[in-house]
Amino acid sequence: MRRSTLRTAVAVVTAGLTLTACGSDDGGSSGGGGSDTDTATATSVEDFGGMDALVEAAQAEGTLNVIALPPDWANYGEMLETFSEKYDIEINSATPDGSSQDELNAVESQRGQDRAPDVLDLGTNFARQAKAEGLTAPYQVATWDEIPEDQKDPEGNWVNDYGGYISIGCNATVIAECPTSFADLLDPQYAGQVALNGDPTQAAAAFSGVWAASLANGGDLDDIGPGIDFFVQIKDAGNFNPVEITPATIQSGETPIAIDWDYLNASFTETFAEEGVEWEVHVPSDGLFGGYYSQAISKFAPHPAAARLWQEFLYSDEGQNIWLAGGARPVRLPAMEEAGTADTEALAGLPEVTGTAEFPTAEQETVAQQVMGERWNAEMSG
Amino acid sequence: MTALIEGVAGAGSITPETPVRRGRRGAGAWRYAVLAVLGLYFIVPIAASVWFTVRERDGVSLETYAEIPGADGFAEAITRSLAIAGLTVVIALVLMVPTVVLVNLRLPRLRTTVELLTLMPLVLPPIALVVGVRSVLAWAPDYFFGTPLAEAFFALQEPSLPWILVFVYVILALPFVYRALDAGVRGADLRTLTEAARNLGASWPRVLVSVVLPVLKTSVLNAAFLTLALVMGEYTIAVILGFETFPTWIVRISGSQPQLSVAVSVLSLVITWVLLLLISALDRRRGTKESS
Amino acid sequence: MLVVLGALPFFLYVAIFLLLPIGVLAVESFRATDPTTFEETWSTASVAAITEGPYRRAYVGSLQLSAITAVLGAVFGLALAVAVLGARRGRLMRRLVLTASAVLANFGGIPLAFAFLATIGNAGVVTALLTDTLGLGLGGFSLFSMAGLALVYLYFLVPLMVLTIVPALEALRPQWREASDNLGATGWQYWRYVGGPVLAPPVIGATMLLFASAFAAYATADALVGSSVPLVTLQIANSLSGDVVVGSENRGKALALGMVVLVGLVMIFYAWVQRRTQRWLA
Numbered sequence: 001m002r003r004s005t006l007r008t009a010v011a012v013v014t015a016g017l018t019l020t021a022c023g024s025d026d027g028g029s030s031g032g033g034g035s036d037t038d039t040a041t042a043t044s045v046e047d048f049g050g051m052d053a054l055v056e057a058a059q060a061e062g063t064l065n066v067i068a069l070p071p072d073w074a075n076y077g078e079m080l081e082t083f084s085e086k087y088d089i090e091i092n093s094a095t096p097d098g099s100s101q102d103e104l105n106a107v108e109s110q111r112g113q114d115r116a117p118d119v120l121d122l123g124t125n126f127a128r129q130a131k132a133e134g135l136t137a138p139y140q141v142a143t144w145d146e147i148p149e150d151q152k153d154p155e156g157n158w159v160n161d162y163g164g165y166i167s168i169g170c171n172a173t174v175i176a177e178c179p180t181s182f183a184d185l186l187d188p189q190y191a192g193q194v195a196l197n198g199d200p201t202q203a204a205a206a207f208s209g210v211w212a213a214s215l216a217n218g219g220d221l222d223d224i225g226p227g228i229d230f231f232v233q234i235k236d237a238g239n240f241n242p243v244e245i246t247p248a249t250i251q252s253g254e255t256p257i258a259i260d261w262d263y264l265n266a267s268f269t270e271t272f273a274e275e276g277v278e279w280e281v282h283v284p285s286d287g288l289f290g291g292y293y294s295q296a297i298s299k300f301a302p303h304p305a306a307a308r309l310w311q312e313f314l315y316s317d318e319g320q321n322i323w324l325a326g327g328a329r330p331v332r333l334p335a336m337e338e339a340g341t342a343d344t345e346a347l348a349g350l351p352e353v354t355g356t357a358e359f360p361t362a363e364q365e366t367v368a369q370q371v372m373g374e375r376w377n378a379e380m381s382g
Numbered sequence: 383m384t385a386l387i388e389g390v391a392g393a394g395s396i397t398p399e400t401p402v403r404r405g406r407r408g409a410g411a412w413r414y415a416v417l418a419v420l421g422l423y424f425i426v427p428i429a430a431s432v433w434f435t436v437r438e439r440d441g442v443s444l445e446t447y448a449e450i451p452g453a454d455g456f457a458e459a460i461t462r463s464l465a466i467a468g469l470t471v472v473i474a475l476v477l478m479v480p481t482v483v484l485v486n487l488r489l490p491r492l493r494t495t496v497e498l499l500t501l502m503p504l505v506l507p508p509i510a511l512v513v514g515v516r517s518v519l520a521w522a523p524d525y526f527f528g529t530p531l532a533e534a535f536f537a538l539q540e541p542s543l544p545w546i547l548v549f550v551y552v553i554l555a556l557p558f559v560y561r562a563l564d565a566g567v568r569g570a571d572l573r574t575l576t577e578a579a580r581n582l583g584a585s586w587p588r589v590l591v592s593v594v595l596p597v598l599k600t601s602v603l604n605a606a607f608l609t610l611a612l613v614m615g616e617y618t619i620a621v622i623l624g625f626e627t628f629p630t631w632i633v634r635i636s637g638s639q640p641q642l643s644v645a646v647s648v649l650s651l652v653i654t655w656v657l658l659l660l661i662s663a664l665d666r667r668r669g670t671k672e673s674s
Numbered sequence: 675m676l677v678v679l680g681a682l683p684f685f686l687y688v689a690i691f692l693l694l695p696i697g698v699l700a701v702e703s704f705r706a707t708d709p710t711t712f713e714e715t716w717s718t719a720s721v722a723a724i725t726e727g728p729y730r731r732a733y734v735g736s737l738q739l740s741a742i743t744a745v746l747g748a749v750f751g752l753a754l755a756v757a758v759l760g761a762r763r764g765r766l767m768r769r770l771v772l773t774a775s776a777v778l779a780n781f782g783g784i785p786l787a788f789a790f791l792a793t794i795g796n797a798g799v800v801t802a803l804l805t806d807t808l809g810l811g812l813g814g815f816s817l818f819s820m821a822g823l824a825l826v827y828l829y830f831l832v833p834l835m836v837l838t839i840v841p842a843l844e845a846l847r848p849q850w851r852e853a854s855d856n857l858g859a860t861g862w863q864y865w866r867y868v869g870g871p872v873l874a875p876p877v878i879g880a881t882m883l884l885f886a887s888a889f890a891a892y893a894t895a896d897a898l899v900g901s902s903v904p905l906v907t908l909q910i911a912n913s914l915s916g917d918v919v920v921g922s923e924n925r926g927k928a929l930a931l932g933m934v935v936l937v938g939l940v941m942i943f944y945a946w947v948q949r950r951t952q953r954w955l956a
Binding site: 423489 | 677678680681683684685687688691692694695696697698699702750753754757758760769770772773774776777778780781782783784785786788789790792793798799800828829832882883886889890892893897907910911914926927930931933934937941
């Protein structure tokens with residue numbers, strides 16, 4: 001304890017002396033030993049002089065700070081491990097259960113600290129907000145051209161990384177008949193069992209769940225209202241369970257039916273099989289809603305080279321296939337399928353999808369969010 | 383306002399100060415009914431939790447408890463929380479012992495202000511306080527980035543030992559520490575003792591060490607214990623400021639390793655309870671020995 | 675003069691770590707973020723917003739829940755304290771209950787929520803007992819409602835009451851009861867003229883404490899009901915973090931300020947009631 005007090009005091013004094021001696025400097029280069037101001041503004045691999053130079057610069061930094069990446073979310077556990085081993089870079093994973101807002105808060109409040117996040121994985125609207133607030137650094141990965149135009153920011157401030165469809169997961173060991181569509185959920189046999197992954201005014205997964213329900217009940221990408229009406233119906237039927245889905249709640253039997261992203265539900269299948277629980281995942285036949293998350297590099301990243309190397313890794317065939325193995329659909333999938341570089345086994349393991357989904361635009365999302373914010377609490381609470 | 387203060391005053395003590403009242407005839411049935419109903423209410427959820435931790439697919443096993451010491455992040459989280467708790471206790475005592483002594487002996491006019499200030503953390507919602515603290519911490523990167531003050535702010539938020547948590551927890555602990563110390567000082571008639579000591583020629587530091595502290599030993603112990611319980615159970619502020627302490631670790635693994643999480647909670651409850659019982663027992667013995 | 679200096683550290687500390695954050699909260703509640711340009715300006719929009727719609731509902735919900743659980747907790751806590759103190763083998767029972775109270779008063783959040791889920795949740799032992807063995811259901815009782823939350827809140831409120839009221843109960847000397855009996859007073863008269871007036875202020879004070887504690891509770895409600903029950907603390911936490919709605923942090927600060935003001939008002943009301951009670955009982 002004394003040592004840490006001393007250390008703190010020494011740090012403060014040394015920092016003070018160093019800073020007053022050198023004069024105030026650009027914020028991006030403080031913290032993180034050996035980082036170059038040029039690294040922080042590099043916008044592609046060429047700026048480093050090739051992939052090897054990037055790897056070298058990243059290894060010189062030696063660390064990568066990530067945030068809000070649960071290991072069982074779209075196979076991030078394997079992604080982090082593979083990257084760390086391949087490039088011999090230590091990864092600090094902060095607040096794995098954090099939300100997109102938590103990530104942006106961290107970038108702002110931890111600016112200048114060594115523990116500030118380097119890279120962000122955000123809900124799309126938050127990626128746009130991050131760019132508007134000047135928190136992102138533009139970067140175009142080597143495989144930039146294979147990413148569809150509507151899945152990325154023109155300068156590279158954010159890029160969609162992986163996505164999936166809303167699905168209905170079901171504990172087949174406990175439930176006699178698993179629901180395969182939203183309409184099924186109103187059946188009285190599911191009393192108190194239908195749960196979302198969080199609060200729709202908070203979590204993108206839950207928000208998308210309600211939107212999918214809307215599509216199944218006469219709504220469309222411009223109108224999320226019918227979805228909220230539907231969930232009010234579920235609540236009135238006594239089928240709604242407000243507890244947030246986690247492996248714990250499913251295992252304990254508290255939430256046998258989970259409306260969540262298909263890759264999240266799919267990740268449970270294997271874990272539960274070990275426990276002797278049969279977990280089924282169905283993408284609902286009546287409401288097909290897809291959504292992507294977006295990657296961004298923090299403008300104030302303490303380890304800019306490592307951050308860019310991470311991006312390169314994620315969008316390489318290897319990285320994209322790791323996500324595919326986690327049941328998510330990586331953004332380069334169409335290109336990879338054409339080139340034959342997609343992992344066919346993992347591809348076959350994806351839940352079946354009937355029909356094609358459209359993805360909402362930024363304006364549609366903002367409108368839907370406002371409707372949700374006004375109506376959900378009012379109609380679902382009490 | 384004083385009644386609330388009086389009411390909380392004794393909250394620092396867990397040992398009987400007056401002889402226990404004997405029961406009255408005929409009230410026995412009612413008493414047992416109350417104890418039975420409330421006892422059931424408190425025991426059943428804990429029992430259900432324990433049952434959840436030992437229940438395996440094919441029988442009962444204590445495996446979950448054996449996993450605790452080696453669990454990922456457990457050692458780190460609990461040592462960090464204990465360190466924070468220890469620092470909180472020390473700072474709270476260093477801050478409050480002189481203040482309580484001064485208020486009681488020399489500055490009685492300050493008493494109301496001090497009591498009001500120490501009452502505030504008790505009724506102030508922690509979530510409101512933490513929102514304010516966060517806003518203040520945000521000044522560093524926003525307004526004086528690059529200055530030594532900003533560096534100091536950053537040092538406060540060092541994740542391995544976040545001093546900002548210590549400082550905020552001291553505020554949360556103030557009501558209990560103040561009440562416990564104040565009750566001890568008033569109960570021991572410190573004014574007479576210190577006057578006597580001063581008359582015999584002791585200097586103020588000597589008085590503090592040889593007269594005040596021994597008299598306050600019990601109160602200090604009570605205050606320390608309540609602070610420890612508070613810090614080890616505090617979740618809201620730690621989670622919103624983004625630090626990993628024992629309670630936030632329990633929550634973090636509750637999603638993926640539910641049995642382990644519940645086992646740790648139940649175990650920490652039981653251990654805290656046993657510790658408190660021990661302290662209470664020791665205290666009682668010391669009390670009876672010293673009384674003449 | 676030197677003596678006043680001795681009290682300075684305390685005041686300085688409280689100023690920095692208590693008064694400053696609250697002050698900042700008050701000031702920043704009057705800022706708002708434009709949802710499209712993300713710029714911050716001075717405005718009363720946040721403060722105005724919190725008096726309407728879902729936020730007003732949240733305040734009402736929180737106040738209702740806190741009031742109900744405070745009163746229930748006070749009643750049960752008082753009953754438990756009296757029962758414990760009067761028991762024959764008093765010392766051991768007293769020590770057990772008091773130490774357990776000190777521990778349980780700090781028990782909350784996810785562990786508590788999970789304990790109740792394990793008891794009367796979908797897969798709870800009591801639920802299973804009631805449905806499978808006894809054939810009854812839970813009778814429409816849901817853990818995820820105001821009532822359910824109240825049941826869970828009592829778990830830490832009753833111990834808090836016990837902790838707070840036991841010293842006051844012990845101050846009630848048995849000699850007074852004996853003297854009262856000797857003078858020929860009935861039980862009712864004892865309580866009306868002796869016991870009641872002595873106990874009333876601490877009991878009211880303790881109830882206030884329970885109210886503040888229930889009002890401020892966050893982790894337990896979050897773990898159990900999410901947004902299903904309108905509570906201010908949940909709204910505040912939601913405004914600080916989320917994946918969906920952008921730029922709501924200022925509203926969160928306004929909500930927090932609202933909480934501080936409300937609690938302040940209740941404290942003033944309590945002080946007024948207390949003064950009246952003393953006058954009335956004197």
